[in-house]
Amino acid sequence: MYSLEHKKYLKKIKKDKITTIIYQITIFIIFITLWQILANLDIINTFIFSSPKRIINTIINLYNKEHLLNHIWITVYETFISFLSATIIGTIIATILWWNKKLQKVIEPYLTILNSLPKVALGPIIIIWFGAGIKSIIFMALLISLIITIINVYEGFNSVNKNKIKLMKSLNATKSQIFFKLIFPNSINTIISALKINVSMSLIGVIMGEFLVSKKGIGYLILYGSQIFNLDLVMSGIIILCIVATALYYLIYYVEKIYEKTTH
């Protein structure tokens, strides 16, 4: 039972949304069509630039003959393992550091060094330690997202309002009560946004790891394609990776939405 003005307002918002979507789809269609037309007219070399048609054929081919789903699954699996362990281990370490301020002060410079070090430089060592297999890939991805998780979650713990801590102390709360009743629940939002960063960090790590060692996975497909100069395969790998990365991001996004709904 809205007023006429409000109905107009709602209509305008809806119209804005629809035009945005139309623009987005149009850009996509123009890009793909142009690419295909240029390829058909031999203006671009399809051997180097591939073409939408060739990419689709390659993906179908991969699906039929090369166990495409298996490759995708391996990458997703490695990402999940490293991302979940980074979040859990990172949160635990951040908790220990919160509990023990002295320890935090002592190891702070080491964390800074580890955080600024490009982890891919450790690739060769990791391969020697863990062997050329899935373990190395997961460890690499874990390393990339772990340090940043520790830093983010620890900062989240420390940004809890001082008055709330004072309140807990005035109620005679013990340190563990302060942590479990205040610090941790207050930081769940921070931990969820750490999840969002971690899932893309872990994917970066996994692809890097697959470039270095693997025989399976999307990163392997891309690297293998470039080695045999099959650009169709490289492009297909990148397209699949785009889709997987977006799907993973939205998965976490919906977890966040569900959490928000349960608390309000």
Added chain:
Amino acid sequence: MNNILETKNLKKIYHTEKQETLAVEDFSFNINEGEFVAIVGPSGCGKSTILSILCGLESKSDGEIKLNKNTKIGYMLQQDSLFEWRNILSNCLLGLEINKSLNQKTKKKVIDLLNTYGLKDFIYSYPDNLSGGMRQRVALIRTLATNPNLLLLDEPFSALDYQSRLAISDDIYNILRKEKKTMIMVTHDIAEAISMCDKVIVLTSRPAKIKSIYNIELENKSTPVNNRKDKKFSYYYDSIWKDIDYHV
């Protein structure tokens, strides 16, 4: 009347690497059961420090605090500090959870308090949906939940606008009188101090020392809002105002 708290020559020094600051010196007073006492003084003089020391959040540097053995202190802070992820009831049960005395009986008592003091429809709401004045009332009930008999209020209304302030000071006054509590309130608002309390302690600027103590004897003692209309109100207001050294 029963003396429930007494301090003698309380002293507090703050230390930093560069200097030490004498915050409170020679602070001696006592409070009887059922009494409402206000501590007023220039801002930054160390009023809140005194409350923090009384409830054990900060250590004293010297002096004595004698608590009657039956005295249980409840502390109400300037900010309501409600936890956004807990509903109103669960916020009020926090103290009981912490001292592990949450049971059907104590829970029922908290629900009764919420019902009695106008929060009946908000028991399962979240703090975001409440006005500033209501949140402050919730904060008071959270303090009352553990059944303290001495309440320390640290500028309890300063985060509120003037209208809510007047209304909530009436509310809280009535709640505390009805529940037969003793109260020490820190405030920078002279009118609030006179209208709510039986005794007003005026502090000097830092280091805080007691400058004067007023026993407020109004002609018709009533609720805080009405007390402001009392004939003797302006007499106390003027004297206290002159006692506080405001430096602008």
